[in-house]
Structure formats: structure tokens, C-alpha cells
Amino acid sequence: MKGEGFMEEDTKTWLELYRLMVKIRRFETLTGELFASGKIPGFIHLSIGQEASSVGVCSVLRKDDYITTTHRGHGHVIAKGGDVKRMFAELMGRETGYCKGKGGSMHIADFSIGILGANGVVAGGFPIIVGAGLSIKLRGTDQVAVCFFGDGASNRGPFHEALNMASIWKLPIVFVCENNQFASTTSVHYSTSVKSIAIRGEAYGIPGRSVDGNNVLDVREAALEAVERARKGEGPTLLENRTYRLRGHFEGDPQRYRTKEEVEKFSEKDPIRQFQTFLKNQKILDEKIDQEIWNEIDQELQEAIRFAEESPFPQPQEALKDLYVEEGESLIERRLV
Amino acid sequence: MNFRELTNTEAMVEALKEEMTRDPSIFIIGEDLVAHGGIFGQFIGLPEAFPGRVIDTPISETCIVGAGLGAALTGMRPFVDLHFADFTTCAMDEIVNQVAKIRYMFGGQAKIPIVIWAPDGAGLSAAAHHSQSLEAWFIHTPGLKVVSPCFPYDVKGLIKTSIRSDDPIIFFMHKKIFSRKGPVPEEEYVIPLGKADIKHPGTDVTIITYSIMVLHALEVAKEMEKEGIRVEVLDLRTLWPMDWEKIAESVTKTHRVIIAHEACLTCGFGAEISARIQEELFDELDAPIFRVGAYRVPIPFSPPLERFVIPGKESLKKTLYNLFGKEIDSK
Numbered sequence: 287m288k289g290e291g292f293m294e295e296d297t298k299t300w301l302e303l304y305r306l307m308v309k310i311r312r313f314e315t316l317t318g319e320l321f322a323s324g325k326i327p328g329f330i331h332l333s334i335g336q337e338a339s340s341v342g343v344c345s346v347l348r349k350d351d352y353i354t355t356t357h358r359g360h361g362h363v364i365a366k367g368g369d370v371k372r373m374f375a376e377l378m379g380r381e382t383g384y385c386k387g388k389g390g391s392m393h394i395a396d397f398s399i400g401i402l403g404a405n406g407v408v409a410g411g412f413p414i415i416v417g418a419g420l421s422i423k424l425r426g427t428d429q430v431a432v433c434f435f436g437d438g439a440s441n442r443g444p445f446h447e448a449l450n451m452a453s454i455w456k457l458p459i460v461f462v463c464e465n466n467q468f469a470s471t472t473s474v475h476y477s478t479s480v481k482s483i484a485i486r487g488e489a490y491g492i493p494g495r496s497v498d499g500n501n502v503l504d505v506r507e508a509a510l511e512a513v514e515r516a517r518k519g520e521g522p523t524l525l526e527n528r529t530y531r532l533r534g535h536f537e538g539d540p541q542r543y544r545t546k547e548e549v550e551k552f553s554e555k556d557p558i559r560q561f562q563t564f565l566k567n568q569k570i571l572d573e574k575i576d577q578e579i580w581n582e583i584d585q586e587l588q589e590a591i592r593f594a595e596e597s598p599f600p601q602p603q604e605a606l607k608d609l610y611v612e613e614g615e616s617l618i619e620r621r622l623v
Numbered sequence: 624m625n626f627r628e629l630t631n632t633e634a635m636v637e638a639l640k641e642e643m644t645r646d647p648s649i650f651i652i653g654e655d656l657v658a659h660g661g662i663f664g665q666f667i668g669l670p671e672a673f674p675g676r677v678i679d680t681p682i683s684e685t686c687i688v689g690a691g692l693g694a695a696l697t698g699m700r701p702f703v704d705l706h707f708a709d710f711t712t713c714a715m716d717e718i719v720n721q722v723a724k725i726r727y728m729f730g731g732q733a734k735i736p737i738v739i740w741a742p743d744g745a746g747l748s749a750a751a752h753h754s755q756s757l758e759a760w761f762i763h764t765p766g767l768k769v770v771s772p773c774f775p776y777d778v779k780g781l782i783k784t785s786i787r788s789d790d791p792i793i794f795f796m797h798k799k800i801f802s803r804k805g806p807v808p809e810e811e812y813v814i815p816l817g818k819a820d821i822k823h824p825g826t827d828v829t830i831i832t833y834s835i836m837v838l839h840a841l842e843v844a845k846e847m848e849k850e851g852i853r854v855e856v857l858d859l860r861t862l863w864p865m866d867w868e869k870i871a872e873s874v875t876k877t878h879r880v881i882i883a884h885e886a887c888l889t890c891g892f893g894a895e896i897s898a899r900i901q902e903e904l905f906d907e908l909d910a911p912i913f914r915v916g917a918y919r920v921p922i923p924f925s926p927p928l929e930r931f932v933i934p935g936k937e938s939l940k941k942t943l944y945n946l947f948g949k950e951i952d953s954k
Contacts, residue, residue, distance in 0.1 A: 352697065383730070384729070384730065384732075385728060385729045385730030385732070386730035386731070387730075388727060388728050388729070388730050389728045389729055389730065393728040393729060395725075395729040395732055395733070396732070397696070397729075397732045397733055402693070402696055402697075403725065403729055403733075405721075406720075407716055407720050407721075410716065410720065410721060412686070412689065413685050413686045413688065413689015413690060413692065413693065413717050413721070414689055414692055414693040414696065414721065415693060416686050416689055416690045416693055417689055417690040417691060417692050417693015417694040417695070417696070417697070417701075418693040418694070418696065418697050419693070420652075420678075420690050420693065420694055421693060421694040421697040421698060421699045422697070424650060424675075424676075424694070424699060425697075425698065425699070431693075443685060444685050444686065444689070444716075447681075447683040447685050447686040448686055448689075450681060450683070451680065451681060451683060451686045451690065454681065607731065608726060608727050608730055608731030609726065609727045609765055609766055610726070610766070610768070610790045611726070611734050611788075611789035611790050612788070612789070612790055614864065616817060616864040616865065616866075616867065617768075617863070617864045618765075
């Protein structure tokens with residue numbers, strides 16, 4: 287693992303990156319367990335194996351920068367500073383959740399820290415990020431807007447329309463493709479006309495860069511360059527983080543589209559394990575500190591789960607609220623039964 | 624109030640000018656705006672008056688609406704021009720899945736002060752891709768408000784209110800009414816959303832309608848006076864929220880109802896209004912509720928075909944005669 291470019295950087299930052307990756311991993315592992323035990327309804331899409339991308343990119347963002355995320359978005363929300371209590375509560379459909387139980391796993395947002403929402407529609411974030419970028423430009427601030435998306439989304443129209451628009455207006459946007467090799471069950475090698483999604487930037491006059499998405503420092507370095515470029519008003523960048531989804535498309539996915547051997551092979555490139563080894567080699571992390579980190583995080587997450595489980599479900603009639611800013615019976619469809 | 628005559632286009636431009644002067648967060652975004660003042664010249668003068676705030680886009684409806692949404696979520700008040708209501712189909716994910724749902728699915732965290740302005744309607748031989756009336760789709764979509772006025776007074780007042788609304792608005796304007804004139808006060812005013820307006824009072828039958836069909840209904844109302852039938856014309860102006868109070872008041876007075884729109888009859892907004900009237904005001908009705916709408920075919924190109932498909936004054940008249948049991952006077 288490389289790290290030379292960052293040798294001057296405070297090792298505390300590296301530990302913080304590591305801590306966040308562990309937090310995402312544990313959050314999602316516990317989420318998988320809660321889902322399996324029936325405590326989380328609906329569908330769950332985990333980003334286990336992709337933590338370096340979330341953390342590497344968000345580590346160079348400010349609180350007032352914007353992100354849009356995807357159905358596989360827990361990692362981005364945590365990395366951007368999301369509150370795990372409100373996340374677990376939302377996953378369990380409780381009134382204390384981020385969206386008061388109206389969104390669930392695929393629709394978490396926190397506008398107070400620039401998270402413009404996870405999106406249930408693949409490529410749904412592209413048009414929104416163009417608007418956020420345009421708004422930054424119109425308001426004359428130096429914020430940056432980041433659009434996280436998967437390899438599958440890069441085959442949809444909004445990707446292409448958004449890259450073109452962001453390019454002609456030089457919007458302060460970083461498009462971050464997390465190429466995890468699969469669009470649901472379909473391999474990127476089958477579905478995608480190019481070997482690297484980063485080269486699609488060229489078609490729109492946008493610099494594209496492809497990095498090892500399982501190396502958090504590589505991701506961070508590439509993201510820093512792209513974010514600085516955007517902040518200086520030099521326009522958008524397309525960043526491809528090459529990674530691998532270690533879990534199924536959704537929890538419960540029988541994964542008939544790949545072999546166990548393939549998953550095992552990629553497990554060896556687990557971004558957390560790699561960074562852990564690197565930090566230990568650099569004498570920044572030892573077994574004791576490592577254990578403390580994992581224990582502290584588990585404690586925080588167990589508390590968050592307790593908070594969620596002890597939170598009440600919303601009252602059924604709450605389903606009729608929050609549709610419009612203006613409230614009024616005439617706006618909601620009547621129901622006769 | 625001092626009134627002068629303005630066209631619908633002039634009324635809209637005036638509303639936008641006043642609002643953009645008042646609030647710097649308002650901007651207009653869409654295709655062909657700057658050089659052309661909009662494809663129908665509907666924004667004429669605004670690009671010069673507000674440089675940088677009238678923004679030309681590539682042909683990219685998905686990202687035009689999405690850009691409006693993203694900007695609305697981050698503190699701006701976009702006015703999105705979609706050229707033709709037909710092109711809402713190219714941005715359906717953004718309108719239906721995103722604009723309409725984001726506030727709700729995020730538990731009320733966001734407000735979305737966006738106006739999506741879309742010229743609709745047939746009658747110009749513009750054929751199947753430039754002539755549709757699609758309001759029912761958007762009334763059917765929770766999270767949107769739908770406006771469709773016909774007179775310059777209403778257009779100006781409702782454009783201003785729509786821009787000031789923190790909720791997303793789909794604003795339809797029929798292409799054939801752009802240059803139609805009407806009195807507009809010089810003084811500032813706004814019209815609240817969800818308020819219908821009686822454009823012609825009557826006691827024998829209510830025509831509940833909106834957009835261009837209001838004009839046809841008014842002509843019919845005048846003609847019927849000679850035959851002793853006093854027609855009330857109720858212009859909904861806003862389709863959702865629907866002004867049920869005004870509808871109920873009028874039906875309770877006239878006891879007979881025709882609902883008319885240019886959109887095709889099947890599953891049109893008239894079906895919803897009709898169902899609600901029979902559910903809540905059944906005892907008030909002296910006759911079945913009649914509906915007037917287009918045939919359920921795409922809008923054809925050739926003028927006689929198009930005239931046949933869309934409803935107009937004659938279809939309203941025939942329906943009135945049916946309702947009152949008179950022979951159809953063909954000549």
C-alpha cells in the first residue's frame with residue numbers, strides 16, 4: 287500500500303480514516319444481522335468491501351459540501367458525518383429516524399450536513415447534483431458537490447446528460463463512480479462498453495481518473511485533487527474507485543452470478559484489512575489500539591441500536607404528514623374507508 | 624384597482640419580472656431562453672433584465688428538471704421551462720420520483736420551491752408529440768400541486784403565488800391562449816392556490832372546467848342565455864389542491880353538472896371530480912353528471928382530424944342539450 291505522498295500528514299488523520307472505515311463495516315455487519323433477525327423490514331444493500339471509497343472521498347469534504355448517494359449509501363452517510371442512532375432508527379422504521387420512518391435504508395438524508403439524500407433510483411443523484419452545483423455557482427460560494435454512483439448507473443442517460451451539463455457550465459462537482467463490478471447481478475464486463483468508466487469523462491471534456499478503490503489513501507489523494515479543482519472553479523472531475531462488493535446486491539441475494547472463490551479472492555483485498563496492515567507496518571497502529579477502536583465502535587453502535595429499538599414506531603396517521611410544506615386536508619387524498 | 628389589457632404572455636413576464644426583482648434566489652432555466660426569449664417568446668425581455676439568471680440548457684429534460692430540483696434543495700427558487708408539456712415524459716423520473724417525493728420520503732427535511740412550467744394542449748396541428756394535456760398524471764402524483772389558469776389576471780396572480788410556494792408546482796398553460804388578452808391590475812396582487820373562480824354565474828347547470836375549455840364554456844353560457852338556460856362556469860384555475868368548497872357550493876345551487884377538459888375523457892380529472900360529487904352530493908343532483916373530454920387517441924395532425932378528436936364549444940353544447948333532454952340542433 288502506498289502512503290508516501292501523505293507522510294507529512296498527521297497520523298491522527300489516518301487513524302481517523304481507519305476508525306471511520308471500521309465504523310461503516312461494523313454498522314453494516316450489524317445491519318445485516320438485524321435484518322436477518324427480522325428487526326429491519328424491507329430491503330438492505332450493504333457496501334461491505336467499499337468503505338475506502340466512502341471514507342477516502344468524504345475525508346476531503348467540508349460539512350457544507352454536498353453529496354448525493356445511492357441505495358447502497360450507509361457508508362457515505364456515516365463518512366459525511368451522519369448520526370448512527372438516527373440511521374438505525376430509520377432502518378427500523380422508528381419515529382426518531384432520519385426520515386421519521388418514511389424513507390428507510392434507501393432514502394436517508396441529512397440536509398444539515400449536506401447529504402442531499404440516498405436515492406432508490408439508479409442514477410437518480412446525477413440531475414440533483416447538477417442542480418446543487420449550479421446553485422453553488424449562482425450563490426457564489428466555494429462549496430463542492432459530490433455524486434456517488436455505481437458502475438450500473440454509468441450506463442443510464444442521466445450520467446451522460448449530467449456530465450455534459452456539468453462540463454459546459456464548469457460546475458464544482460466530483461462524480462465518484464464506485465465500480466464494484468456488478469449492477470445487481472450483471473457483471474460490468476458484460477454491461478459496459480469501456481474497460482474503465484473513468485475514460486467516459488473524456489467524451490464530455492472532463493478529466494477522468496481511475497484508482498484502486500480499496501486503497502483509502504489513493505482514493506483520498508485522487509479525491510483531494512478533484513475537490514480542490516472543483517473548489518477553485520476549474521470544473522468537474524470523474525473519479526472511478528475500482529472496488530468489489532463483498533456482499534450480495536441485497537441481503538439474501540443467492541449470488542448465482544459469481545463464485546465463492548471469486549469473492550474469497552477479493553476478500554484478500556479487503557480495504558480495511560489492507561489499511562490495518564499498512565498502519566501496523568507504519569507503527570501507527572498496534573493490536574491494543576486496534577482492539578480499542580473496534581470495541582469503542584461496537585459500544586457506540588450497540589448504544590445506537592438500543593436507542594433505535596427503544597424508539598417508538600410512528601403513529602399511523604403520521605403517514606399523512608410531511609408531503610407538502612403547506613399542510614391542509616385538501617392536499618391529501620381523502621380516504622373513505 | 625387600475626386595470627389594463629395584457630396578454631397571457633405579458634402577464635406571465637410581468638409576474639416573473641416582479642418576483643425576480645423581489646427575490647434574487649429566483650432563476651429561470653430551460654432550452655432556448657436567452658436568444659429567443661423562450662420558444663414561444665414567453666420570457667421576452669427577461670434575459671436582458673436579469674443577466675445570468677435566465678439560463679439556457681442543452682436539450683436535456685432530465686437534467687433541466689433535476690438541476691431545478693438540486694438548486695431548490697440548496698436554497699434557490701428555480702422556474703423550470705419544459706418547452707412542451709409532452710416533454711415531461713423525458714423527465715418523468717425527476718418529476719414523479721424525485722421532485723414529488725423527496726420532501727416526504729426524507730421526513731419533511733427538505734422544501735422544494737420549484738415551478739415546472741409546461742405549455743400544453745392541442746389545436747395547433749402540432750400532432751401527437753406537441754399537443755397533449757397530461758394534467759391527470761400529475762394530479763395523481765402525491766407531492767405535486769397542479770395549476771392551469773386561462774386568463775391573464777389568473778396567470779399573473781398564480782405565477783407569483785407558485786414562485787412563492789415552498790412546494791413543487793406543475794404549471795400548465797394552454798398554447799392557444801398565450802396571446803389572448805384580458806384585464807390585469809397595475810397594482811400588485813396574488814391569487815392563492817386551490818381557489819376556483821366563477822367566471823359566469825348561473826342557476827341551472829354548472830360547467831366545472833379549466834384552461835382553454837373555460838373559453839368554450841363561456842361562449843356556450845352566453846348562447847344558452849337566449850334559450851333560457853342559465854349556465855354557471857366554474858374555472859378551477861388550480862387543479863390540485865382542488866377547490867371542493869366552491870364546487871360543492873355551485874352544485875348545491877344548480878343541481879346539474881358538466882365537467883369539461885381537453886384531456887381525454889378516460890381517467891381524466893373529470894372522473895375524479897364526478898366521483899366525488901356523486902359520493903358527497905348525490906342528493907343534490909337532478910341529473911347524471913356529464914363529462915366532456917377528448918377521444919382516447921393520440922392527437923392527430925390534420926386539422927379536421929384534430930378538431931374531431933378534441934372537445935370544443937360544440938361538444939359542450941351537445942352535452943348540455945343531452946342533459947336537458949333537448950333534440951340536438953345540428954344546424
